[in-house]
Each structure stands twice: as C-alpha cells, then as structure tokens.
Amino acid sequence: MSLIRPFAGLRPIPTQAAEVIAPPYDVLNSEEARQRAQGRPWSFLHISKPEIDLPPDTDPYSELVYAKGAENLQKMINTGILKQDTQPYYYLYGLTMGNHKQIGLVAVANVNDYDSNRIRKHEWTRPEKEDDRVRQIDALNAQTGPVFLAYQHHPVIDNLVEQWVLHQPPIVNVTAADGIVHTLWLVDDSNTMDIITTTFDSMACLYIADGHHRSAAASRVAALRRANHPQPTGTGEEAYNYFLAVIFPDDQLQILDYNRVVQDLNGLTVEEFLAQVNQAFEISLSNQAIKPQHSGEFGLFLKRQWYRLIIRANRISSQDPVACLEVSLLTDHLLTPILGITDLRRDKRIDFVGGIRGLSELEKRVNSGEMAVAFSLYPTSLQALMAVADAGQVMPPKSTWFEPKLADGLVSHLL
Known part of the structure; x- marks a missing residue:
C-alpha cells in the first residue's frame, strides 16, 4: 500500500464550481453558514453544515443533520452538479491570497501510515469533534473535508508541479467571496502519476498541518469497516483505507500569528x-x-x-x-x-x-x-511544528493559523 495514491474525485462541473465551493465546515457557525448559503442552493454548506436546512433549534449533532447531509449530497450528484471522474487521477490545487501563492497535490493518503505515525500529528483531538466527523463520513459514505498535509519540499515534485501548471490549463479557476483564488488542475498522465506516487513513497513522513479531527475520524471509520469486512474479504486497497488530503511543500506554506x-x-x-x-x-x-x-x-x-x-x-x-x-x-x-x-x-x-x-x-x-x-x-514556524511532530509531542492549543484555507467541495472522496 502506497503512502498516497490517485483517486476518482467527486467534483463540481466547472460551470458550477464557483457556486459550490464553500469555507471549511469548522470556520463558520450554523447561523453564519445559513446566511452564507442563502439563495445558493448548490453551496457545499448544504452538505458540510446541513443543519442550515433544518429548523434553527436543531441540534447540529442530531441524526437528522447527518441524514440531511447525505440527502443533499445525493441530490447534487443526481442533478449533475457534482460528478465523479471515471478513473483515478491526482489533482493540483492552487491557492492565491494577495501576493501569496501555494500549490498542493490532491490525493488520498494511507490510513495505515496515519496509524503508524508516518503521517505525523502535533495536536490532541477532542472526542466530541472526532465523533462528529466519524458520523458525518459514515452517513455520507464520503470524505468531503480534505486534511491539510505538508511535506519537506522535494526537487522532483517541485519541478513536476511547476511544469504541469505551466503547460496545462486549469479545469477550475474561481475567486471566492473572501478574494481567495482557488485553481484546480487535473493530472491525468499515467507516467506523471507514477512518478508522484513513487517519489512520495520515498519520503520518510508527511505532517498534518490542519485536520487532526478529520484524519482521526477517517482512521476510525476505516477500522470499523475493516471489522465488518475482515480479511480475506478485504484487500487493504478499499477506498475507506485512505483519506482525502491536499499536500503542500513546506516552503510554500504561510502560518499567521x-x-x-x-x-x-x-x-x-x-x-x-x-x-x-x-x-x-x-x-x-x-x-x-x-x-x-x-x-x-x-x-x-x-x-x-x-x-x-x-x-x-x-x-x-x-x-x-x-x-x-x-x-x-x-x-x-x-x-x-x-x-x-x-x-x-x-x-x-x-x-x-x-x-x-x-x-x-x-x-x-x-x-x-x-x-x-x-x-x-x-507566528509558529513550520519547522517548529515539524520538530514537535518528529519528537512525538503535542503543541499547545491554538498554536498555528494557516492561511489561506482550503475550500470544501472542490474535490471529495467517495468511499
């Protein structure tokens, strides 16, 4: 099993991408999400914050909320707003915030490597937030919020990304309400995908920058599904054994105070x-x-x-x-x-x-x-974050603030 692999992403049709993408589920409260999604039936907030489609006094952790999210996701698939690619690909995800630019690789990362700490952590998780993500992934049968990973920049990947972006047109290029530009490229060349996979396999580790609850929840969902599909039925390559991630080189990331x-x-x-x-x-x-x-x-x-x-x-x-x-x-x-x-x-x-x-x-x-x-x-430096993760230690709460933020809805991973 590789550290990362390509996957058949579920993504908005290009003409609807600007209407679909939304801020991460955890940066808006329910009322802010309700206001943001008003008059926008295809906003991904209907999937990531589905309580906005239920009475205002609805408990956001109610079973009704998770069911509504699954219903909304299926509706967007049935109407053709979201379509799944026909075969596995990698994607490149560019974020532009003023003069700052960064480009990461959209892939799925191996849960086993998360469990063994090859994908390294630096924060504790809160049980109630972790439980919420487990129930959300299980209800949707999908991972819709990417984990933000970092790697020590590598010349092979650096050059490959630079050349791909230079010579290939993006499939999505939209400016969100906050002025952040989100750009997506499809990496569909099999030789290029193989180089990406083998180069990442040669890396000692990856680091979680943001998304500890999402990655922990993915691990728990995988364990539950393995228990229900034990070997030899399971091969280890099932989609639930991987989690959605966007992986950025350390020298491009911006941490604010x-x-x-x-x-x-x-x-x-x-x-x-x-x-x-x-x-x-x-x-x-x-x-x-x-x-x-x-x-x-x-x-x-x-x-x-x-x-x-x-x-x-x-x-x-x-x-x-x-x-x-x-x-x-x-x-x-x-x-x-x-x-x-x-x-x-x-x-x-x-x-x-x-x-x-x-x-x-x-x-x-x-x-x-x-x-x-x-x-x-x-601001905390990424090198300091990596040093803490390498030592197997945990940072104090609210140590890092990464900007710009990844959007929800640009690419999702169906299980």
Missing part, C-alpha cells in the same frame, strides 16, 4: 501586573501596535496602551521543542504564573484571535471592555 485575549488581570492592578511581567520580560512602551518581528518578542495591549515585551534570555533554558514555542513561552512565563490560566482548552477567561483579523481586533476586544488585556505573538 495566533493571538490571545484575557478577560481580567487575575485580581492584580495594572501596576502590579506589569511589575510581575517585568520579571520575565523586558518591557518598553510603544506608540503603535506591536506585530512581533522575531522569536521572543511579544506585544501587550492594556488600557489603550501597547507595550513591547522581550523575554529575558535566562527564561529560555529548555531545548524541548514544545517549551521553545512562542505560545509556550507566553503561557509558561505569563499566562499561567501571573494570570492563573492553567488550561488553555477549558479556561473561559481566555480567547484566541487568528492573525487574519489583524491587531485592530485585539484593540477592539480590549477597548470594548470585553477583555482586559491582549497579546500579539510571532
């Missing part, structure tokens, strides 16, 4: 708080918002004033790949000892703001009185 806001100062006055911060960080006033430019630099916004924080060198003593992360430095030397936040996952006093929203969002949350203090961070 993932910032923090906290509701209160843990009973401290501003003066007491800053005095304690000064023990671990050098503090200086700033007349403009602080967007950290290097590791060890942080921005702090409090009482309509920005401060620059530089962590003191004697506080960085560990070579542990998790302890060295920016998010860990802030947590270990400020959020936990000073603000009393010990569980980033469960503490309701802290919230997280993706860098795509800008530093003005931090100012807004504090100036409104909703939050007391905000922190801007230098």
